[in-house]
Amino acid sequence: MHTTCISTEVTTRHDWQLAEVAALFSLPFNELIFTAQSIHRRHFDPNHIQLSTLLNIKTGKCSEDCGYCAQSVRFNTHLTEEDLLEPLDVERAAQHAKEAGATRFCMGAAWRSPKPKDFARVLEIVQRVKATGLEACMTLGMLNDSQAHQLKSAGLDYYNHNLDTSPEYYQTIVSTHRYQDRLNTLKKVHHAGIKICCGGIIGMGETREDRLKFLLTLANLPAHPDSVPLNQYIPIAGTPLANSQPIDIFEIVRCIAVARILMPRSYVRLAAGRTEMNDALQALCFLAGANSVFYGDKLLTTENPTVEQDKQLFNRLGLHTS
Numbered sequence: 563m564h565t566t567c568i569s570t571e572v573t574t575r576h577d578w579q580l581a582e583v584a585a586l587f588s589l590p591f592n593e594l595i596f597t598a599q600s601i602h603r604r605h606f607d608p609n610h611i612q613l614s615t616l617l618n619i620k621t622g623k624c625s626e627d628c629g630y631c632a633q634s635v636r637f638n639t640h641l642t643e644e645d646l647l648e649p650l651d652v653e654r655a656a657q658h659a660k661e662a663g664a665t666r667f668c669m670g671a672a673w674r675s676p677k678p679k680d681f682a683r684v685l686e687i688v689q690r691v692k693a694t695g696l697e698a699c700m701t702l703g704m705l706n707d708s709q710a711h712q713l714k715s716a717g718l719d720y721y722n723h724n725l726d727t728s729p730e731y732y733q734t735i736v737s738t739h740r741y742q743d744r745l746n747t748l749k750k751v752h753h754a755g756i757k758i759c760c761g762g763i764i765g766m767g768e769t770r771e772d773r774l775k776f777l778l779t780l781a782n783l784p785a786h787p788d789s790v791p792l793n794q795y796i797p798i799a800g801t802p803l804a805n806s807q808p809i810d811i812f813e814i815v816r817c818i819a820v821a822r823i824l825m826p827r828s829y830v831r832l833a834a835g836r837t838e839m840n841d842a843l844q845a846l847c848f849l850a851g852a853n854s855v856f857y858g859d860k861l862l863t864t865e866n867p868t869v870e871q872d873k874q875l876f877n878r879l880g881l882h883t884s
C-alpha cells in the first residue's frame with residue numbers, strides 16, 4: 563500500500579524544498595487529491611466557491627513581449643485596441659457583475675506599468691468600484707512605491723501580478739522585463755498593505771520541473787499570496803507560443819492539488835481555460851482544492867463559460883457562492 567508522508571497539520575510553511583514538491587507531484591493521483599482535499603477542508607468550507615469577474619479596462623498596444631499574450635504590440639493578434647475606459651462605464655460593469663453574483667471585480671490593463679497621465683483615472687475607478695460594495699482587484703503591470711500606496715488609499719483590496727512560470731523558463735517567454743522585476747512589484751504591493759493575487763500559466767511548453775519550481779517560488783514568498791490564479795494556457799493565434807503542445811488534462815489538477823497543499827490558506831483559482839474543460843474536469847479541480855473561478859462571459863480578450871453555464875454547474879455540484 564502506498565502511504566503519503568505529507569502532513570495535514572495546520573501549518574503554513576515558507577521553507578518548502580524542491581524534492582518535497584517533486585514528491586507531491588509524483589504521488590499516485592488519488593493519493594494527491596485525497597491529501598489536498600483533506601487539507602482544504604481544514605481551512606475552508608469545501609462547498610464554497612468565490613466568484614471574481616474580470617474586465618479589461620485598457621486593451622492591447624502593450625510594450626511588453628510576453629509570448630503567451632494577445633495584447634502585446636509586437637504580435638499580430640487582430641485585437642480591437644481600446645484606451646483606458648471611463649470610470650462610470652467601469653462602475654456600471656461592476657454593478658452588473660455584483661447583480662450576477664460576483665464578490666470581487668478584477669480589472670486588467672495592458673501596460674508594462676501605469677503612466678502618470680492615467681493614474682488619477684485609475685484611482686477614480688477603484689473608488690467607484692469600491693462604492694458598489696464589491697472587493698476591487700487590479701492588474702496594471704509593474705508599480706512603484708508611490709503608486710502602490712495611492713492604490714491602497716483609494717481602497718484597492720487586491721493586486722494581481724503573476725510570476726507565471728519558473729524563473730528559468732520566464733526568460734525564454736519574456737525578454738522585456740525580468741522575473742526579479744515581478745518579485746520587486748510584489749514586494750511593493752505587500753508593503754503597501756494590499757492583498758496579493760499571484761499565480762501563473764500551465765501548459766505553455768514548460769516542463770514538469772518548471773511547474774515544480776514555479777509553485778515552489780510562490781510557496782516560499784515571504785507571505786503566501788492571498789489568491790493564487792492557475793491559468794490553463796489559451797493559445798492565441800499570432801503569438802510565439804501559439805503552437806505549444808497541449809498538456810495532459812490531469813496536469814492542471816495536480817498543480818491545483820500541490821498549490822493547495824503548499825499554500826493551505828490561500829484561495830486557489832481555477833482561472834483561464836475553463837471553456838476547454840468539461841464539467842467533470844472542473845469538478846475534479848474543485849475536489850483538488852480550487853475554490854475560486856473567474857465568473858462572467860469574458861476573460862480579458864478570450865471567452866469564459868457563460869454565467870448561465872456556471873450557475874448550472876455550481877447547482878449540480880452543490881457549491882454555494884456567498
Ligand code: SAM
Pocket residue numbers: 630631632633670671672673674701702703722723724726761762763793794795796797798834862
Ligand atoms: N499587464 C499586466 C501584467 O502582465 O501583469 C496585466 C495583464 S496580463 C494579461 C495578466 C495575466 O493573464 C498574465 O500574467 C497571465 O497569467 C494571464 N494570461 C495572459 N494571457 C494568457 C493566455 N493566453 N492564457 C492563459 N493566461 C493568460
Ligand code: DTB
Pocket residue numbers: 616632670701722724761762791792793796833834861862863864865
Ligand atoms: C489571471 O491570472 N488570469 C486573468 C487575470 N489574472 C488578469 C487573465 C486571463 C487572461 C486569459 C487570456 C485573455 O483573455 O486574453
Ligand code: SF4
Pocket residue numbers: 624625626627628631632633634671672673674703
Ligand atoms: Fe500581456 Fe501583461 Fe505581458 Fe503586456 S505585460 S504583454 S498585457 S502579459
